[in-house]
Amino acid sequence: MDPELQDILKDFPPGPLSEYRNNASFNWKDMCLLIQGKDALVLKHKIWSTLEKDPVFAHCATKPTLKENRLLTLQRAQKLAEYNFMPAKNLLQKPEMLDSVVMAIGQLDWSSIVKLQLLYNFVISALYGMGTERHFKEIQRLMRREIGACFCLTEIGHGTNTKAMRTTAKFDVKTQEFVFHTPDFQAAKCWAGNLGETATHAVVFATLYTPDGENHGLHAFFIQIRDTQTFENLPGVSIGDMGEKLGLNGVDNGVMLFDQFRVPRAALLNRTGDVSESGLYVSPFKDKKKRLGASLGTLSAGRVGIASMATANLIKAITVGIRYSAVRRQFGPEDSNVELPVLEYQLQQWRLFPYLGAAYVLINFTRTFRKDFIEMQMAMMNKEDPDRLASVGAEVHAISSFAKPLSSWLAQQGVQECREACGGHGYLAVSGLGSVREDNDANCTYEGDNNVLLQQSANWLLNLWSLVQRRQSVAPYTPLGSAIYLDSAESILKSKCKLDTSQQWFEPQALLDAYQFAVCHLLRSTANRMQQLMDQKMDAFTAKNQAQAYHYRPLSIAYGETLFLMRMMRLLNDPNIPEQLRAVLKSLTALFGATNLMKHLSALTQGGYFQSNTSAALQTAIEQLCEKLKPDAIALIDAVAPSDFALNSALGHSDGQVYRHLEEHMASSMKTRPDWWQQVLLPPKKTSHL
Amino acid sequence: MDPELQDILKDFPPGPLSEYRNNASFNWKDMCLLIQGKDALVLKHKIWSTLEKDPVFAHCATKPTLKENRLLTLQRAQKLAEYNFMPAKNLLQKPEMLDSVVMAIGQLDWSSIVKLQLLYNFVISALYGMGTERHFKEIQRLMRREIGACFCLTEIGHGTNTKAMRTTAKFDVKTQEFVFHTPDFQAAKCWAGNLGETATHAVVFATLYTPDGENHGLHAFFIQIRDTQTFENLPGVSIGDMGEKLGLNGVDNGVMLFDQFRVPRAALLNRTGDVSESGLYVSPFKDKKKRLGASLGTLSAGRVGIASMATANLIKAITVGIRYSAVRRQFGPEDSNVELPVLEYQLQQWRLFPYLGAAYVLINFTRTFRKDFIEMQMAMMNKEDPDRLASVGAEVHAISSFAKPLSSWLAQQGVQECREACGGHGYLAVSGLGSVREDNDANCTYEGDNNVLLQQSANWLLNLWSLVQRRQSVAPYTPLGSAIYLDSAESILKSKCKLDTSQQWFEPQALLDAYQFAVCHLLRSTANRMQQLMDQKMDAFTAKNQAQAYHYRPLSIAYGETLFLMRMMRLLNDPNIPEQLRAVLKSLTALFGATNLMKHLSALTQGGYFQSNTSAALQTAIEQLCEKLKPDAIALIDAVAPSDFALNSALGHSDGQVYRHLEEHMASSMKTRPDWWQQVLLPPKKTSHL
Ligand SMILES: Cc1cc2nc3c(=O)[nH]c(=O)nc-3n(C[C@H](O)[C@H](O)[C@H](O)COP(=O)(O)OP(=O)(O)OC[C@H]3O[C@@H](n4cnc5c(N)ncnc54)[C@H](O)[C@@H]3O)c2cc1C
Ligand SMILES: Cc1cc2nc3c(=O)[nH]c(=O)nc-3n(C[C@H](O)[C@H](O)[C@H](O)COP(=O)(O)OP(=O)(O)OC[C@H]3O[C@@H](n4cnc5c(N)ncnc54)[C@H](O)[C@@H]3O)c2cc1C
Incomplete structure (x- = not known):
């Protein structure tokens, strides 16, 4: 084996998981390399082994208080900056590796990497994206970590509806300054990470007014908020901490x-609009909407990143859930003294394996989509064909708008299922599942609330549908091919599912056919519904609100899941994949597709694609695929699991020694009596009980 | 109004919720009395107003550490015992009021009431149920709170499979003692609440051996584990704390x-089996299985209680979710400056209102089922007709076996939906949603893992099905009527849904018809599937494991949801209900039924009850019911919400002053710099960044 990998892809010690490991149909090491890629693997393990040796990253024996946690996280973020796992030159060469860095550190401790990213990287890209040369020196200061920043868009009263932000920045010609003002508490900037106790500077979005009183809409500024020597708030700035979350x-x-806080004119990030010394507003964009869109555009990178973060969480949870299920024995056949691992039960497989499938599907999806995203950024830098770029941009937006919601939800639901699948011991903090659930939950909300975001994908599809209706090709508008099948919508909508055996559903192509039907059907019915409502003289806003639950929402979800499948099939069709890996990946893809397709049953039957009995074979296929994947489940986990140090779970450790780890954990608490034992024995005052 | 209620059913101050309140189609006070009942209402408010004045129950400004939390909880539990909200004489008269006490205290703080219940009540009923006269003095000591106890069934290696417990108790004739021994760590008793730091005594389940070496199976003992003077562990007992959860x-x-820990012979709870002084085992039960069943039977009471606990959690979450949605404004029509409350959006309604429906359905269900349960207990005490009693017992078991899983899941999913529905602010600890999610989660696991438990209901149904197949009436075996419709299974299975307009689905009866079809269809297909597997010479254990996912599971769920609906219709058919209340309850019931029925689409289409297009009208009905319920949502919440003190949520306060409460919360944190501010500005060591 590649010597670089020798230390990483080590055999596991014999133990409770050996039997499953020995029965796997493929070599987990090959799978590991295929699905993660060597570069990512090496980098992640470098990170984990480095941090494992660093006392600042030692696991806390008891839960830190809020105050302790904040200081520890700061120290960790500073340490991470020093380790500099992704130096600038590597970042330029292999920008996609950043996801691996974030995932590896995040699987260990989300707060520290989120804090670090927000302090420097996130704001640096905002300055690159929205600023001009005059902000370069600020970028340098950030890079040297002389200052640290936060990103302030959200206000107490507004999050999703960014256009309605109410913080104002009025230009004062006399002093050549912008005057920032918060009219009331609802207009207070909030939620910005690092704002509470760490940032010296901030990217702040405010409504810009020129001296003539004209409102030029939301603009971003880079301003100082605390003294870099004393760390006191600058006069005119009040800062609070949002407290426990x-x-x-x-x-x-x-x-x-x-x-009435004053900042220099140069604070305005002026790539898309500026105010002259004399107080005139100048912008290359004539349309306000477009300008705002362009400046918020830089944010969509965040969603791509969150999809990876959610994937990292799902991997962590499913590692714990499946390894524990393979060790945990409960019940057995009447005539036997040996109990079965709970993984042997159909119900346990059915609850967990679709999330195992989801983990693989998401790993593959986020990797390929990151590549698309980077290509788009390159093309933008090289100022390539602007029409194509606009199409790519719109499609990337449509994709990121389902990728973040679907991945964060899959992770949230998967963590909960794994928690329950581990029974009582899953409720112990040492299961490691609590913090995954808590931290992942935020992914459903920030960088755009999941439910609102999802509607964006549908909007894009509806635009394409109008082409379909006019019998024009959608091809130029879906350069990434995510909706290319709409060009065959007419024939797809006429097709009927002819499958009647469960085996036929083992083919991902069969699932893809069904999915493409579902998308076309939902798209047609959404367009019809909108038309019908508009015909009733309803305005577009109101009409859309009447079509959210059973039109926009399932449409976006089906479109997203279809792309998940398409990307997985691209991998499966790669001729270089070893046959054994292809076989198991195919089953995993089919299980993921089939389980999720069941949620679109109403579209499939209403559209006439499914006959009354079609779903029966599909259900049987799901049962059979679970059974089929059972011997491979542990090896599939081994191929994606984080290191034991990063996983930090008594139940999910790769050695499978669940009970030994639980015993070690509890040994430290074997004791005689609590400090306050005398209070337990307080003589009762009354003789009654509740 | 009834003077006792004047203080409780007060008008709300004018504020952001007034508009919705004024538009409600009914009087929330009438609804409150109808759905909760006057007695419960008065008792709950007495509890809340008492505790609000008690500094021990003051809300903690910062999250207590584990150690602080433990002591505080002990103090609260002791205080609750002194308040004695449910004195023994009231408990005898109105035993169902105990649920209200638990719900009221639990909505404020679950740990303290769980701790109190486990210290005394839970163990007292175990001693009543499994012990004899010789344990009365222990009951008295518990009642006087001279001692406190815990309940030890679960072991590290076994939870669900109680029969496999491995702690042993061997009788020693010489000393007339039982010798308790734990062969290894996997056999350690664990999870018992109060064991870690509080209990002096324990109900312990162990495998009983007589001196002749015979194994008599699992038995319960009441033993002392700590010194009541020094609180040290008794010699031979090691105790640890399970740590953070x-x-x-x-x-x-x-x-x-x-x-090798020795306890007196009298420690054995000997109602169903005893060991004589000479070491002989004597039992009124010949069949070991039956004896175990009888002694574990006392546990099913716990499940009835947990259904109420989950209901209390769901109410809390949905109160926060819906009130906040009525206050929170985001986006609005293009031509308007006013933004709409997010409650106006179909998607938000569709996400939340089914859980509002679930809250009502569960309140009604747990109230009526508690009555059935109490009647059963009375009948047992009065030693009524044993055949009927056996049937009632089996049916109560079947019902509690879905009631706990379905209610705890509805609460878990409802809390998550409410958390997301509150956007970013829902992620703040002051939303109050975090602790509900965390505490409710345990309800999915203890007193029987949800997934395993659910199979019990299906087992009972399958027994009834064999009667149906033999054309015998199930009536004698379903004295509570939960499955009485199986007597018409033949005609139900021949029926087809004839509805084609959405309005027809507004009738709960239409939903009930569909549900009964789903149950019959799933029951038939489960029985067929089992037969088919057994015909292949599969043993029953293995066959059942092959039918868990798409047979047992949906069958139990459909049966449970059907009973939820049936109980709701019993309420709707009560001629004394004011017409306005009936109307809104009917819509709420229909929405709950319709949303959940959609999950059984595969059974309904496969069984031929639904035509390909039937579900379209059902979906439209759901959209319309959401729209219909919108003006009533706040009044429906007002009728079930806990007091503001118990709710303790900045987002869900009854005055609707979300932003004022958020401001108050953050005002306390407006500050200049953290103690460790100098560490933030640490001079950077390198010039690179991550
Ligand atoms: C941990 C965390 C970190 C954050 N960090 C930052 C940060 O660094 N900087 C920053 O600026 N912000 C930050 N945020 C804020 C975050 O971006 C917002 O919370 C997010 O954009 C959601 O906005 P909101 O909270 O206003 O939700 P709202 O828009 O108020 O949404 C509330 C509910 O209404 C629903 N809703 C809204 N509009 C519609 C509609 N048209 N149709 C149907 N339903 C609708 C939503 O689905 C949601 O359920 C952070 C948030 C969190 C939780
Ligand atoms: C907060 C809390 C408090 C508790 N308090 C007490 C207490 O006071 N006293 C006490 O004695 N115990 C207590 N318990 C323990 C509790 O009763 C057990 O955790 C519970 O019964 C579940 O058992 P388990 O943990 O062994 O789960 P397991 O049985 O190990 O279940 C693990 C997984 O396997 C699945 N599974 C098991 N068997 C099957 C099967 N046949 N088919 C399909 N799937 C299967 C389950 O669904 C689950 O997903 C407490 C637990 C918690 C979390």
């Missing part, structure tokens, strides 16, 4: 109010 | 190992 408590999300 | 951290779940 459901998760990510190492990050200090803050709230900020301005009271 | 995902929730319920005020409760000290413990782990315990015995090393």
